[in-house]
Amino acid sequence: MYQGRPAASAQSAGDRYAPWQPAPAKPAPAGAGRRRLGLDPVPESARAARQFTVATLHEWQLESVTEDAVVIASELATNAILHGTPAATRATGKGAERACVELSWCLQASRLICMVTDQAGTPPAMAAQDPEAESGHGLQIVGALAVAWGWTILSTGEKAVWAALDLPGHADAGTGGAPMLAADPRPRR
Numbered sequence: 001m002y003q004g005r006p007a008a009s010a011q012s013a014g015d016r017y018a019p020w021q022p023a024p025a026k027p028a029p030a031g032a033g034r035r036r037l038g039l040d041p042v043p044e045s046a047r048a049a050r051q052f053t054v055a056t057l058h059e060w061q062l063e064s065v066t067e068d069a070v071v072i073a074s075e076l077a078t079n080a081i082l083h084g085t086p087a088a089t090r091a092t093g094k095g096a097e098r099a100c101v102e103l104s105w106c107l108q109a110s111r112l113i114c115m116v117t118d119q120a121g122t123p124p125a126m127a128a129q130d131p132e133a134e135s136g137h138g139l140q141i142v143g144a145l146a147v148a149w150g151w152t153i154l155s156t157g158e159k160a161v162w163a164a165l166d167l168p169g170h171a172d173a174g175t176g177g178a179p180m181l182a183a184d185p186r187p188r189r
Helices: 045-059 063-083 087-092 138-145
Strands: 002-005 034-039 101-107 111-118 148-153 159-166
Touching: 034 045, 034 063, 045 063, 045 101, 063 101, 063 111, 063 138, 063 159, 138 148, 138 159
Parallel strands: none
Antiparallel strands: 002 148, 034 101, 101 111, 111 159, 148 159
């Protein structure tokens, strides 16, 4: 699996030698877990992705991350619709039975994960960085907002692109790997 960029360090440089302490755990909101929405392969579905994201995060009482989450969901859904669906399906766009893009939000202990699946088995491609281009900035925006992002090809042959946001109060909860340890106080010889 490819990861778009590594997650941020669990500690800032200013507290590099302090002992690692996990953030205090917050109880998950009632009804937490996973929410999914099938999207028709039409451009108007980006709006449905934004509305679904706002409603889901409101239900989970995560209003503080809603703004970034809405942008991430919109960008990933738009990319899936434009680049991950067959042209014939995109032209008809009829009903949920033809939906071949799915938006999922997963609430974990310290992270909120957005995942969008589509029918393409090809990896997402970062567009050349042209600041004057009208399009092609979606994955760059996702990379700037998310603590980590990446993609994988599922056993069904579909592609899943995901992005993770740290939950409030959990920014130093780690990156999913081993915690950073305090430096050895003994002098080197």
